Amino acid sequence: xxxxxxxxxxxxxxxxxxxxxxxxxxxxxxxxxxxxxxxxxxxxxxxxxxxxxxxxxxxxxxxxxxxxxxxxxxxxxxxxxxxxxxxxxxxxxxxxxxxxxxxxxxxxxxxxxxxxxxxxxxxxxxxxxxxxxxxxxxxxxxxxxxxxxxxxxxxxxxxxxxxxxxxxxxxxxxxxxxxxxxxxxxxxxxxxxxxxxxxxxxxxxxxxxxxxxxxxxxxxxxxxxxxxxxxxxxxxxxxxxxxxxxxxxxxxxxxxxxxxxxxxxxxxxxxxxxxxxxxxxxxxxxxxxxxxxxxxxxxxxxxxxxxxxxxxxxxxxxxxxxxxxxxxxxxxxxxxxxxxxxxxxxxxxxxxxxxxxxxxxxxxxxxxxxxxxxxxxxxxxxxxxxxxxxxxxxxxxxxxxxxxxxxxxxxxxxxxxxxxxxxxxxxxxxxxxxxxxxxxxxxxxxxxxxxxxxxxxxxxxxxxxxxxxxxxxxxxxxxxxxxxxxxxxxxxxxxxxxxxxxxxxxxxxxxxxxxx
Ligand code: GDG
Numbered sequence: 001x002x003x004x005x006x007x008x009x010x011x012x013x014x015x016x017x018x019x020x021x022x023x024x025x026x027x028x029x030x031x032x033x034x035x036x037x038x039x040x041x042x043x044x045x046x047x048x049x050x051x052x053x054x055x056x057x058x059x060x061x062x063x064x065x066x067x068x069x070x071x072x073x074x075x076x077x078x079x080x081x082x083x084x085x086x087x088x089x090x091x092x093x094x095x096x097x098x099x100x101x102x103x104x105x106x107x108x109x110x111x112x113x114x115x116x117x118x119x120x121x122x123x124x125x126x127x128x129x130x131x132x133x134x135x136x137x138x139x140x141x142x143x144x145x146x147x148x149x150x151x152x153x154x155x156x157x158x159x160x161x162x163x164x165x166x167x168x169x170x171x172x173x174x175x176x177x178x179x180x181x182x183x184x185x186x187x188x189x190x191x192x193x194x195x196x197x198x199x200x201x202x203x204x205x206x207x208x209x210x211x212x213x214x215x216x217x218x219x220x221x222x223x224x225x226x227x228x229x230x231x232x233x234x235x236x237x238x239x240x241x242x243x244x245x246x247x248x249x250x251x252x253x254x255x256x257x258x259x260x261x262x263x264x265x266x267x268x269x270x271x272x273x274x275x276x277x278x279x280x281x282x283x284x285x286x287x288x289x290x291x292x293x294x295x296x297x298x299x300x301x302x303x304x305x306x307x308x309x310x311x312x313x314x315x316x317x318x319x320x321x322x323x324x325x326x327x328x329x330x331x332x333x334x335x336x337x338x339x340x341x342x343x344x345x346x347x348x349x350x351x352x353x354x355x356x357x358x359x360x361x362x363x364x365x366x367x368x369x370x371x372x373x374x375x376x377x378x379x380x381x382x383x384x385x386x387x388x389x390x391x392x393x394x395x396x397x398x399x400x401x402x403x404x405x406x407x408x409x410x411x412x413x414x415x416x417x418x419x420x421x422x423x424x425x426x427x428x429x430x431x432x433x434x435x436x437x438x439x440x441x442x443x444x445x446x447x448x449x450x451x452x453x454x455x456x457x458x459x460x461x462x463x464x465x466x467x468x469x470x471x472x473x474x475x476x477x478x479x480x481x482x483x484x485x486x487x488x489x490x491x492x493x494x495x496x497x498x499x500x501x502x503x504x505x506x507x508x509x510x511x512x513x514x515x516x
């Protein structure tokens with residue numbers, strides 16, 4: 001855990017001054033003493049029960065923090081504002097936890113939900129991960145949900161709404177902020193439960209919004225869209241996804257007299273729903289300082305040495321959960337093309353692939369992960385020379401303390417997603433390039449590519465051209481690479497994670513004033 005944000009900045013909040021403290025001040029300015037309630041599918045902490053240390057001594061339970069950057073930033077915000085957080089329980093421990101950290105002024109309560117009927121939870125997971133996830137990443141061939149799974153999806157969304165209605169009533173929450181595709185129907189369920197006018201209900205959609213031809217594969221699309229229009233504020237990662245969403249509403253409800261679509265809002269009955277694009281960012285200062293930390297750098301060098309990677313090699317790095325949307329097989333095709341076309345690179349360019357397993361109890365993921373493993377083995381067999389082989393694949397989480405210096409040591413980051421809401425790794429890599437010329441090779445199918453226009457874009461569906469781009473860019477003079485990074489780093493520093501939160505908090509307040 002990093003130290004709290006103590007720097008007090010001017011209240012005008014120019015983008016550079018955003019941090020957890022100034023976002024919290026912004027929240028106070030708009031919502032007074034009211035509280036913020038966040039709901040996510042996954043918990044922001046991992047609970048580790050006490051270990052017995054002897055016949056009578058037990059150590060206290062510990063909280064660990066999962067890898068993702070978003071939940072950790074929201075967690076820091078709630079430690080400034082106070083509030084509530086509701087998620088499904090995915091580690092042991094009690095159903096409610098009070099979360100505080102030394103040095104932070106507030107604490108928040110984490111409510112950990114467990115559906116009573118496990119089959120409903122299975123249906124919810126399948127509807128979310130086997131239907132919504134593949135369809136919204138435009139991969140209809142991967143759909144594996146079963147008819148009837150929607151029942152469980154609705155039931156779990158209702159469970160969230162029931163809990164939120166109790167908490168909002170008791171605590172007087174000022175804003176409800178719900179996240180991502182697993183929870184699209186919470187506002188709809190909540191509106192039917194509350195006996196008082198709900199506080200503003202905001203929603204952020206973290207994944208892409210697909211083209212309409214993919215949405216039409218979803219039988220429940222009208223219910224889902226109608227449910228999203230029960231929020232007061234809808235945020236998407238990019239203008240493209242926002243426009244596609246508005247087009248979907250138009251296509252599905254164009255003849256409904258209750259619904260009118262505008263460029264930045266939808267009117268449904270007597271309510272106006274704000275619809276905006278808010279590209280998510282990272283905490284660049286944190287990644288920069290981690291990447292420069294002497295101890296972390298030494299650990300990163302030891303890590304590379306343990307993997308048999310020498311400091312003389314040109315190192316490429318990829319960091320993704322092992323999910324099919326991240327293009328692991330496409331990445332190998334790019335390297336295949338690189339080695340075929342430029343055989344002198346064999347033995348000189350190495351890929352370090354950090355690929356923590358994800359959803360690995362799930363058959364689609366098990367078979368994808370097996371395929372990736374086999375493809376890496378075949379690829380390494382084909383291109384090995386002596387004891388050298390081209391891809392080092394690590395299937396576990398590597399802590400940011402070591403990851404950030406690894407970003408800095410790598411000559412390039414290879415982001416090969418075939419579809420990705422934003423891609424935070426791209427921004428983390430740039431944050432670690434202070435005065436350095438490491439090249440971000442960024443798939444044009446990421447939300448990040450829609451904003452980071454100066455990045456070296458690649459097309460994972462065109463391995464030959466991508467390989468040529470890799471070869472050319474790695475050979476560019478350092479001055480060109482550093483110049484490019486200067487512009488990109490300016491951008492990620494302006495559009496950082498706290499600026500994202502601050503603009504959403506402000507947007508919610510404005511939408512509340514305009515639309516209700
Ligand atoms: C969704 C959308 C959107 C990964 N491996 C390790 C590790 N990570 C951290 C990275 C980064 C995060 O996980 C992954 O970022 P992504 O952007 O790829 O996020 P997704 O998990 O795909 O989630 C995505 C995002 O939401 C935010 O809106 O960008 O498009 O799909 O922060 O650092 N962290 C550590 N060790 C690892 O091995 N410590």
